[in-house]
Amino acid sequence: MAAHLKKRVCEEFTKVVQQQQEEIATKKLRLTKPTPSPADALQYLLQFARKPVEAESVEGVVRILLEHCYKDNDPSVRLKIASLLGLLSKKCKGFSPDCIMDDAINILQNEKSHRVLAQLLDTLLAIGTKLPENQAIQMGLVDVACKHLTDTSPGVRNKCLQLLGNLGSLETSVTKDGEGLAVRDVQKIIGDYFSDQDPRVRRAAIKAMLQLHERGLKLHQAIYNQACKLLSDECEQVRSAAVQLLWAISQLYPESAVPIPFSNEEIRLVDDAFGAICPVVSDGSWVVRVQAAKLLGSMEQVSFHFLERTLDKKLMSDLRRKRTTRERAEELYRSGEFSSGRKWGGDAPKEEIDTGAVNLMESGACGAFVPGLEDEMYEVRIAAVEALCMLAQSSPSFVEKCRPDFPVDMFNDEIEEVRLQSIHSMRKISKNITLREDQLGTLMEVLEVSGKSASNPGASFGARAPEHPCIFWPS
Template sequence: MRQFEFRTRVASLELYVQLALLGARGGAETPGLVPGAALVTLVSQYIHDGHPKVRKVALDLLYALHLAGLVLGPDLYPVAVDSLKDDSEAVRFSALRLVWTLSRLHASQLVPLGKLSGTSVGSSDTIQLVNDAFVKVCDMVNDISMSVRTEACVLLGSYHNVQFSFLSQTLSKKVMSHLKRRPPLGKHHPRGSPSADSGASPGRSKRSTIPVAEGDLDVGSDEFRLLDSGACGAFVHGLEDEYREVRHAAINSIGELCLGSAEFAKLAVDYLVDIFNDEIDYVRLNAIQSLSKVADHHTIVLDGEQLQIIFGVMEDADPKIRRAIHHLLGSVRVQNQACIATVVETLTRSVVRHSSDQLSIYRCLGQLGSRHSDLVDTSLVERLLKLEKQFLTREFSQDDGVYTAHMALIFNAAAAKPS
C-alpha cells in the first residue's frame, strides 16, 4: 500500500546507516554496504524524496554521520539551504541544524554569492560560507513555526567569527547594501548593453537600455546589490516575538555574541534594557543577567533614559529581579554625576522600602563607588551627608540604613581614588 511506502524507506535508510556505522566501528567491511564518503552521498540523495518524513530522516542521518566522525563536504551546503524552504516544519528544523554544522566545518570556504543568495550576480562574486550561513539562519527567525524560530535564535549565538557588518544588521531594520563592486574604469556597461547581455544583438541592446537619472542608483545592475534581507533586524524580530521561548533564546544569543564583540555590545544595550519591561518574569531576569555578564567583560555606559527603565524594574515584586538589578548597577558605568546622584537616591529609597535587600544594595553602592571614583567628588559627598559650612553637622545614627548606604559609596570611591 502506497501510504506505507515512506515508512519502508525511512526504516531501510536508518537500518542501512546503522549497519554501516557498526561495521566501521568494528573495523570489518560489511558486504553490500558502501564506505564513508559514498554513504554520505547515498543518504544525501534522499533529501529530495517526495515524502517529508524521508527528507527529515535523511537530514538527521547526515548530522548523525557527522557526529560519528564522517566528513560532510561543502557540496552539501546548497542542498541544506534549499531544504530551509521546505513546506514541512520538521524538515526545516533539521535543515537548520545541518546548515549550522556545515558552517562550522567549512567556515572559510568561499561559495558563489549569486547562487546561494538568490541574486543575479555572476559566479565570480563569492562570500565566506560562515557569513552566508549566518544570513540564512537569521532569515529563519521569521519562520512561521515557533520551534524553528527558537532554534534559529539559539544557533545565532554560536556565530562568533561572522563579520561585524553582518552581525550589526541583526539589530537594524535597514537593509544593507553589501559587497558593492564598482566595475573597472573603461569596462562599465549599462544594463542591456551587448557586454551585459551576450545573447542580445547590438541594436536590441541599445533599445533595451533603461536610462537612470543622475544621482540615482540602478538597483537592477551589478553595481548595486542588496544583501539578502535575512540578517536585517533578526534579533529585533526575535526580541519582539509573541512566544517567550523565542525571546528567551534571542536574549541568550545576543549575550553570547556581545561577549566576543565590544562594538556589538554597545549596539545591543538599548535592546536588552527594553526587555526589562517584558511581561514574563524569567525573560526579564534573563535580560538583566545577560547584560550583567556583558558588563563584566566590556565597559557598558548607561544614559539617563536607560536608567529610568532600570529604576522602574527596581520596584519589581520578585526579589530575584531586584537583586539582579543591583548587581547590574554595580557592574556598569553611568554617563555623568547627575546620573550617579539619581542612582544613589533611588537605591537609598529602596533601602527603606525593601529592608530585605539592604545587603544587596550596600554591595551595589560599594561597587558603584569603586567604578565612579572620578564622579564622587566633594560636592556630591557634601550633598549626600548634608554638610553645610555655616552650620554644625548633626551626628547620624549608626542604625540609619540611608546613612550606611551613603558611606558605602563614599568609602569605596575614596579607596579607589589614586593617592
C-alpha cells in the first residue's frame, strides 16, 4: 500500500513539472521602447530651442518636428513644436519655408486646441512674411485665415485678422487650380469684425486695417463712419486704435465731402475728423487722451475756424454760451417765472432747439485744447503743448489767435518736463509772436524762481506768490 502511494505521488509530481516546463517554453520576451512623458518632451524641445541649428540640417529638423506634431497627443507639446517651426522659418537663413506650408495647413485643419491653432496661424504668418513675392502662397494663407475667422476663440480670430492685415491684397490673383481670377475684398472682411463681441478682436481688426494702410494699400472711405462709431467703444485700446484709423482716413481723403447729421450741409472730411477727435482729448483713459492730442497736432489741413474753436474757454452748449446756475436763477427771480409744481411741464425750457440747425462737428472742436492743457496727467499736458506748437507752425493765423498765452501759462506747471516742453514750443514759434508786458513778467518770474531753485535744491518751484496777474495764486 505504501509503495503504491509513493508511486502515485511521483507520477503527479512529474506531470506538474513537465507542464510548467512547457508553459515556460511557450512564453516570449517583448522589448518595448519607452515613450517620453509630455514633461520630458517639453524639456527636450526647450533645450533644442536654446541651441543653434546649422543651415544644412534645418530641413531635416523641421521634418522630425512635423512628424512628432502629427503623432503627439499632448497639446502643450504640439504648441511648442508649432512655435519652433515659426522660429525656424523666421531666423534660419538659406531655408525656404514653403516646403512645410502644406504640412502646417494639414495640421491646422485637424487641430482641436485653440492655443495650438493660434500658434499655427502665427507660424503661417511667419512663412508668408518670409515669402512676400510668392503670390500663390499669399493667396493660400489668406484663404486659410478667412476659413478660421468664424472660430469661437478670440485668440484664433486675432491671428486670422493679423494674417489678413499683413498678407491681404486688393489685386486680382490667379487661383490654385488656374481656372480664373479670385478677388477678395480684404477690407470688407476685416471691417465686419469692427463690431465683434470681444474687444480684443475689435482692436485686432482696427490694427489689421492700419497694417494695410502702412503697406501702401489705400483704405476705402466707407470705413470712416465705422471708425467714428468706435470712438465711443467701452474698451480703451479700441478707442486708441480708432483714433489712429480716423486720422489715417482723414489724410487720405481730406477734401471729400461728408454730410453733417441732422442737416443738409456738407463738410470737409478732415474738418469732420478733427471735430470727432477733439472730444477724445477728454477721454476717461489718459493713454487715449495722449494719443488724441498728438494726432490733432499733425492734422495740418484743418480749416482755420476749426482750429480757432479749440482755444475757446467759454462753456458751450450747442454753439451758444451756457449760463451758470446762478445767472439762470437770477433771471427767473426777476421775471417771477419760478415753477409752482402745480402745472405739468411748468419748468420746461421755453426755447425750442431745432436739432437740424445744430452743427455737431463745430461744437465738438470747441475748447478741445483747454482740458488737455489742464489735465491731471502731465503726459497729456505735454502732448497738448506739442500739438499746439505743431498747429501754430503750420498755420500763421492760428499763431495770432493762440498767441503765447497758453505756452506761457504752462511755464508755471509743477512738472519739469511740461515746463521744458513749453519753453521748446515757445522757441519754435518765437518768430511769429510778440510777448506782452505781463507775459514777459511771467517769463522773468520763471527764470528768477528757477535760479533760486538751482542755488537752493530744497526750494520747490513756485515757493512764493507771483506778482503778475497771469498766474493764479490762491488767497
